[in-house]
Amino acid sequence: MTKELKKADYLKVINLFNDRKYVNSFRSHLERTPISKRVLVDDLEDPKTAVIIVPPRLFIGGRADNQEFNQDLRNYIDNVLIPEYKELKYTEVDFYLGNDQWEKNILDVIEESFHYDRYYYEVKDIKIRNWKELVPKGYSVKPVDLTLLENTHLKNYDWIEEEILENWEPLEEGLKEIRGFYLVRDEEEIVAWCTTEYLTESNDIEVGIATRYEYQKRGFSSIVGSATAEYCISKYSSSGWHCGQRNIGSWKTAEKIGFERILEYKKASYVFNRVDLWVIKAYWAKQKDDYKEASEWYEKVITSALNQTDDYKESYYLNSDFQIERVYFRLSECFAALKNKAKTIEVLERAIELGYNDIDQFQESNLLNKLFSNMEIKKYLESM
Structure with a gap:
């Protein structure tokens, strides 16, 4: 027991x-x-x-x-x-x-758990030594220390507080030392942070990092990440960074800062909602080019939708951004990869009938473009 x-x-x-x-x-x-x-x-x-x-x-x-x-x-x-x-x-x-x-x-x-492939990185030296010069006008980099508690009025304060509580509570004690750096816009809003976490008795540390969606792709993660990495190198025995193999933005940022990939490992997850679980399993099967398995998972999702099951109604992944017609579209790609043209046509037409109209995604689908002629592609585009 x-x-x-x-x-x-x-x-x-x-x-x-x-x-x-x-x-x-x-x-x-x-x-x-x-x-x-x-x-x-x-x-x-x-x-x-x-x-x-x-x-x-x-x-x-x-x-x-x-x-x-x-x-x-x-x-x-x-x-x-x-x-x-x-x-x-x-x-x-x-x-x-x-x-x-x-x-x-x-x-x-x-x-019914499934695995995620992950990377582990460590940093010995930073590449972006001039990170302070990269901070745009109107922005400022601040330390995650006791001064953070004087800035509770900043927009998104709760966002960074939630991240650091797991490791540094009570904050009045935990923040007596610097626990990372964050970026503030116009002294009004926290837009990015990189914080230290999981300190061990052997003085090893790891970092976590995030940028608000509306501020991404502007180099802000590299700025706060470089500031934090520079500090960690001077203070800790090792400084690590973990991320999913598919999280390309994360590991590219790590490498840009100066983190070096050490190894790969796996973690597992289990999703409570069956429909969400099937969506994820289909996605990973499709990523591995196992289109038969992916098609089977997508068909289970569609069956659940047709039966209006509780799992379908309560699904986290099937929402206004990813509706059932997109499942039909992805299933059509699987059948295209399996060279089953009749099923591809049947499922694709059903997707369009349900409202699928993502012309860019359709045009970029190598699987469908390999199966259909230019005239057929044009016909489907005109029907969207």
Whole structure:
């Protein structure tokens, strides 16, 4: 059975995460983060498997082949955690996996989880040494320290506060040292930040970074990222950056600043809503050019839509920006890749009938352009 470890005993399990030392969050949550957490183990005296629970994340390390523990954990997730997370309005749970074996065995715990490929970067020297000169007129870079608490009037203050609370609460103590830098426009609005997180006893640190959508692609992430990296290099043993392999903007920013890619690893996620899960599985299958699998997931989404299931009605991903006609369009691309022209035509015409009219996306679809003649393409464009 799973057993909950007392806080005083958290360090009993720290060695179970040694295979992922570059993921500071494992160690930092056991050593020092102030956020509320639970640690489940297989044995209180001599634990061989441990799970750190920090909603909406689970950090799993140690043995992955203890079937009794895995089944107990599965029941705990189904009957305790997922209901709790739903109450907290979370839509999914993320699994940070402590070793290669857990990457394989996570399906024993949650059958329909899926993997994300991730990159880990470290910085030894920054490339943008003149970052101060790049700050535009009307903008200013400020340290994330006690002076931040004097700026609670700034627009988007809650945005940066939410990010730093997990690591530096209470802020009156945590911000006695610099915890990153943020960019302010006209002394009115916080538009970007890069903050430090997951400090370990061995003085390793990681950074998180974000820019408001309306201010992206203007170099602001590079500015606050360079400021923070420069500070971290002078203070910490190592400074890391994690991001998804598909998050091209993030890892390109990291490399622009001077972070170097160290390795790749995987994490897993499970989405509560079935329709959302199928949309994600279809997307990843399509990314891997597995069009048969992708088509099967998209067809399940469409069936759910036709039946007006609760999962369809409550879907997070199917909304005003991504409606069911786009699912039909993506399914038509899958059939095109499979060279099933009859099904492609049937599904594509249904997409257009439902209101699909993204001419740019249609014209850029290599899969459809390979299947249809120029005359056929023109006919579909005219019908949108």
